Amino acid sequence: MSPSFSPPSTPPAGPRVRFAPSPTGYLHVGGARTALFNWLFARHHGGTLILRIEDTDLERSTAEMVEGILQGMRWLGLDWDEGPYHQTQRMEMYRESAAKLLTSGHAYYCFCTKQELEQRRSAAAAEGRPPRYEGTCRKISREDGARRRAAGEVAAVRFAALEAGSTAFDDAVFGRVEFANSELEDFVLLRSDGVPTYHLSVVTDDVDMRISHIIRGADHISNTPKQVLLYQALGAPLPVFAHLPLILGPDKTRLSKRHGATRVIAYRDEGIVPEAFRNFLALLGWTPPESGPDNACTEILGDQQLIRLFDLNGISHSNAVFDRAKLDWFNTEYIRAYPAEKLLPLIQEEWRKAGLEPAHTDRDWLFATINLLKPRARSLKDFATSFRAFFTDTFQPDPAAVEKFLADERVRRMLVELGERYAGSHETFTESGTERLLRDFAAEKEMKAGALINGARVVLTGQGVAPSLFAVMMALGKERTLARLKATQELAARAMTPEV
RNA sequence: GGCGCUAUCGUCUAGGGGUUAGGACGGAAGAUUCUCAAUCUUCAAACCCGGGUUCGAUUCCCGGUAGCGCUACCA
Numbered sequence: 001m002s003p004s005f006s007p008p009s010t011p012p013a014g015p016r017v018r019f020a021p022s023p024t025g026y027l028h029v030g031g032a033r034t035a036l037f038n039w040l041f042a043r044h045h046g047g048t049l050i051l052r053i054e055d056t057d058l059e060r061s062t063a064e065m066v067e068g069i070l071q072g073m074r075w076l077g078l079d080w081d082e083g084p085y086h087q088t089q090r091m092e093m094y095r096e097s098a099a100k101l102l103t104s105g106h107a108y109y110c111f112c113t114k115q116e117l118e119q120r121r122s123a124a125a126a127e128g129r130p131p132r133y134e135g136t137c138r139k140i141s142r143e144d145g146a147r148r149r150a151a152g153e154v155a156a157v158r159f160a161a162l163e164a165g166s167t168a169f170d171d172a173v174f175g176r177v178e179f180a181n182s183e184l185e186d187f188v189l190l191r192s193d194g195v196p197t198y199h200l201s202v203v204t205d206d207v208d209m210r211i212s213h214i215i216r217g218a219d220h221i222s223n224t225p226k227q228v229l230l231y232q233a234l235g236a237p238l239p240v241f242a243h244l245p246l247i248l249g250p251d252k253t254r255l256s257k258r259h260g261a262t263r264v265i266a267y268r269d270e271g272i273v274p275e276a277f278r279n280f281l282a283l284l285g286w287t288p289p290e291s292g293p294d295n296a297c298t299e300i301l302g303d304q305q306l307i308r309l310f311d312l313n314g315i316s317h318s319n320a321v322f323d324r325a326k327l328d329w330f331n332t333e334y335i336r337a338y339p340a341e342k343l344l345p346l347i348q349e350e351w352r353k354a355g356l357e358p359a360h361t362d363r364d365w366l367f368a369t370i371n372l373l374k375p376r377a378r379s380l381k382d383f384a385t386s387f388r389a390f391f392t393d394t395f396q397p398d399p400a401a402v403e404k405f406l407a408d409e410r411v412r413r414m415l416v417e418l419g420e421r422y423a424g425s426h427e428t429f430t431e432s433g434t435e436r437l438l439r440d441f442a443a444e445k446e447m448k449a450g451a452l453i454n455g456a457r458v459v460l461t462g463q464g465v466a467p468s469l470f471a472v473m474m475a476l477g478k479e480r481t482l483a484r485l486k487a488t489q490e491l492a493a494r495a496m497t498p499e500v
Numbered sequence: 501g502g503c504g505c506u507a508u509c510g511u512c513u514a515g516g517g518g519u520u521a522g523g524a525c526g527g528a529a530g531a532u533u534c535u536c537a538a539u540c541u542u543c544a545a546a547c548c549c550g551g552g553u554u555c556g557a558u559u560c561c562c563g564g565u566a567g568c569g570c571u572a573c574c575a
Contacts, residue, residue: 022575057574114573130502131571156573174505183503191573198575222504222570252567287513299524316513319568323511326525376538453534465536
């Protein structure tokens with residue numbers, strides 16, 4: 001964390017990009033997507049990703065949020081090559097930058113107070129004029145300004161924007177974007193307390209860190225001409241700008257807490273696996289190049305494929321709605337594809353959070369059971385909720401399932417009797433053996449096998465939905481299967497007791 | 501208000517001067533009968549509006565509309 005950036009001894013070739021979050025909140029969905037695209041771009045081109053914490057808003061930035069952002073990036077598997085640098089530790093550089101601009105005449109001291117500005121702004125609004133800084137202090141001569149400043153008068157430093165002409169840049173996503181200079185006001189560079197504003201610190205850092213491509217949200221498009229002007233005033237070469245369309249909520253307004261979880265780490269807590277989230281995010285506003293007309297099933301893309309395929313020209317121009325249903329679909333696909341070994345630690349974390357003590361800790365058994373269950377999982381949470389009865393004997397039956405499959409008293413009696421049959425059978429307890437016995441038993445009692453199977457499923461798992469019954473029995477083992485069948489009536493009573 | 505960006509199924513999107521406008525998620529229906537949150541099959545579903553250019557526009561141009569963004573001594 002040196003106050004000044006020092007280049008590595010052998011600078012690697014390739015582009016230099018940065019992710020520059022402001023620690024005024026946790027890593028949110030939009031920020032994560034920006035980080036992901038920068039990461040993908042850097043990895044694809046063999047470039048360098050720099051992490052820079054933009055904490056010049058002293059009031060709102062906290063160390064806790066810095067940690068939250070790093071945690072979010074780690075969860076998503078996004079690593080960086082340099083940093084994190086903190087802007088608060090590079091203050092001297094911004095002041096030098098401002099001083100340079102002051103001497104070159106690109107900036108001037110502004111002695112207006114916050115209250116004066118506020119007053120003039122509201123007056124302008126009342127008269128229907130644009131609430132723009134009208135350059136009051138620009139009229140002060142450089143000598144007078146310097147003298148007053150030296151005498152201890154408090155002043156901010158403002159950029160002396162051009163009054164005529166226009167400023168344009170070629171955006172890698174949106175193409176050429178042009179703004180009339182008359183639209184740009186004399187924005188503040190250095191606050192009166194000596195802390196730089198966003199525009200100054202960003203450009204100073206991007207120049208110093210030799211950032212070649214600025215990949216950031218489209219909400220910065222309108223800021224870009226100001227920054228282009230700053231690059232020019234500083235005599236620095238322009239980077240490539242690539243603005244990313246924004247992510248919206250289902251009502252097409254900007255994604256916010258209103259729409260549910262906006263911090264990425266909340267998705268971990270909801271049982272989403274990081275690769276699924278990353279895959280989902282990558283496809284929000286970007287399409288891989290080879291998705292032609294007859295190219296189905298190319299949407300499941302692992303990190304290596306994403307890196308190989310990613311490029312700036314697949315980025316779309318329009319904002320994208322965050323589609324939770326599609327995220328959940330990616331999650332089921334990834335959970336299904338994960339080997340049990342990889343799933344187990346994630347599932348154990350869910351158990352820990354749910355206070356579930358697994359009855360078996362034998363790894364082979366755990367892997368087999370996870371493999372049985374994972375094709376039906378929609379979230380890691382399922383392993384501690386709807387699949388709970390596989391791993392512990394303390395579970396609550398789903399009342400709706402009991403109502404649907406165990407309402408019949410005869411079915412319940414027969415299940416108990418079935419359990420006794422299993423207990424008395426000398427046949428080995430196998431998938432086909434248990435099925436044969438059940439079907440014979442049903443025939444003998446002149447019952448539909450399905451009624452017993454469905455009832456038994458609820459008795460064994462507490463759920464109306466689960467894998468094939470006889471596979472469930474194998475997962476549970478003979479002992480637990482028999483115990484639960486024996487306790488059929490108790491289970492039904494437990495579920496049907498009206499909650500008070 | 502001013503300035504900027506954008507506009508293809510509900511959503512993410514492909515495409516592109518002549519196409520049955522393609523895919524994915526979601527939805528619906530059917531199959532399976534041992535449940536469905538699994539699996540398989542099928543179906544519905546879109547080029548914002550108005551002008552222009554053109555033999556022909558969803559595609560190119562202009563205007564409108566709508567959405568979003570910026571308009572701070574926030575970032």
